[in-house]
Amino acid sequence: MKIKICGIRRKEDIDIINKYNPDYIGIIFYPKSKRYIKPNIIAPFLNNLNPNIKKVGVFVNETFDTVNEISNICNLDIIQLHGNEDIEYIKNIKKTVWKALSVKNKNIKKQMEIYKKYVEIILLDNGKGGTGKTFNWKYAKNLSENYKIALAGGININNVKEAIKIVNPSIIDISSGVEINSYKDEEKIKNIINLIRNI
Numbered sequence: 591m592k593i594k595i596c597g598i599r600r601k602e603d604i605d606i607i608n609k610y611n612p613d614y615i616g617i618i619f620y621p622k623s624k625r626y627i628k629p630n631i632i633a634p635f636l637n638n639l640n641p642n643i644k645k646v647g648v649f650v651n652e653t654f655d656t657v658n659e660i661s662n663i664c665n666l667d668i669i670q671l672h673g674n675e676d677i678e679y680i681k682n683i684k685k686t687v688w689k690a691l692s693v694k695n696k697n698i699k700k701q702m703e704i705y706k707k708y709v710e711i712i713l714l715d716n717g718k719g720g721t722g723k724t725f726n727w728k729y730a731k732n733l734s735e736n737y738k739i740a741l742a743g744g745i746n747i748n749n750v751k752e753a754i755k756i757v758n759p760s761i762i763d764i765s766s767g768v769e770i771n772s773y774k775d776e777e778k779i780k781n782i783i784n785l786i787r788n789i
């Protein structure tokens with residue numbers, strides 16, 4: 591089980607991340623998000639990140655030119671697409687792609703069949719990203735049997751064990767659940783990573 595901690599945006603967040611060593615960090619490049627950070631601001635902080643931890647840039651319906659430009663500025667490893675990006679769009683992205691799909695979408699199985707050829711991971715969420723809201727994980731259980739998925743949406747210290755037990759995803763993706771007042775919290779990150787690593 592790999593772990594992604596999403597919404598990293600301060601210099602001190604990088605120090606916390608290096609200490610507890612998740613597999614991925616997520617950086618939100620969606621200007622309407624409260625977790626948005628300008629690429630030029632985060633780029634120098636990222637130079638201090640342990641190189642074993644992969645950098646995932648999160649985008650929502652951004653132009654692919656901008657995605658590729660930010661990817662170069664921040665030396666991103668993976669591009670997470672959280673909007674309505676289609677296959678043609680994905681073909682223009684020069685890095686490994688993860689595609690977020692909403693479990694509320696009635697055609698989700700059909701969509702997963704289409705996207706799976708072009709993306710490394712399908713990320714299952716409850717709709718919009720970063721809401722801190724869960725969904726009925728039984729929907730994701732069936733899907734995780736046939737696809738490599740990341741589970742996102744409202745994961746926290748109180749529900750992560752159950753989420754993993756039900757869904758068994760390849761990656762568990764956490765953002766709101768390790769924050770206080772929209773900023774990452776060291777204790778919460780430490781506790782959830784220790785818990786997951788000891789399951």
Ligand SMILES: O=C(O)c1ccccc1N[C@@H]1O[C@H](COP(=O)(O)O)[C@@H](O)[C@H]1O
Nearest residue numbers: 623672719720721722742743744765766
């Ligand atoms: O975190 C955001 O603000 C965000 C904005 C737009 C798209 C995606 C966003 N975050 C993604 O949401 C999940 C985690 O959500 P939660 O806070 O744990 O419920 C994760 O995939 C983030 O990359």
